[in-house]
Amino acid sequence: MNYATTSGMANPLTPAAEDQRFTALAPKRVQLSRAKGWRMPENTLKVTRPGPWGNPFVVWYGADAFGVDRWHVSHGSCHWQAESKEAATVLAVQKHEHWLRSWLADQIVAPHHVLHELRGKNLACWCAAGSPCHADTLLRYANPERHNVT
Numbered sequence: 001m002n003y004a005t006t007s008g009m010a011n012p013l014t015p016a017a018e019d020q021r022f023t024a025l026a027p028k029r030v031q032l033s034r035a036k037g038w039r040m041p042e043n044t045l046k047v048t049r050p051g052p053w054g055n056p057f058v059v060w061y062g063a064d065a066f067g068v069d070r071w072h073v074s075h076g077s078c079h080w081q082a083e084s085k086e087a088a089t090v091l092a093v094q095k096h097e098h099w100l101r102s103w104l105a106d107q108i109v110a111p112h113h114v115l116h117e118l119r120g121k122n123l124a125c126w127c128a129a130g131s132p133c134h135a136d137t138l139l140r141y142a143n144p145e146r147h148n149v150t
Helices: 015-025 085-105 134-142
Strands: 003-006 009-012 029-031 044-046 058-063 069-075 078-082 122-125
Touching (some): 069 085, 085 134
Antiparallel strands (some): 003 009, 069 078
């Protein structure tokens, strides 16, 4: 049990205070920047492409087979179309989560052993703050006790 000291007396933290402390310590997504002087915070790992944790589902804009410009999501030979950049981004994150769940299910060891290098770390990606991002999915799966992932 955690205790806070008030006036020299030990008092248990209230559930609300414990939740705030837990949230403050929870790993979070960090937006990468090329701004002069910007440095990646300590305890932060890049989860971008190329790399083992980058989202393999690529969002891009261009002509489809009929010459109509659209937003697309691709992975290998698989391809999906979307009506907007936002819809394509959401689709890419959803596809990544489905892919991650399937990949984890195929592992010989438990998922938390596979994701051990991400556990407790902030994850850095180029996605804008507040937008859907595969790093959020990785945070949930690497830290299941904080996100009720089963």
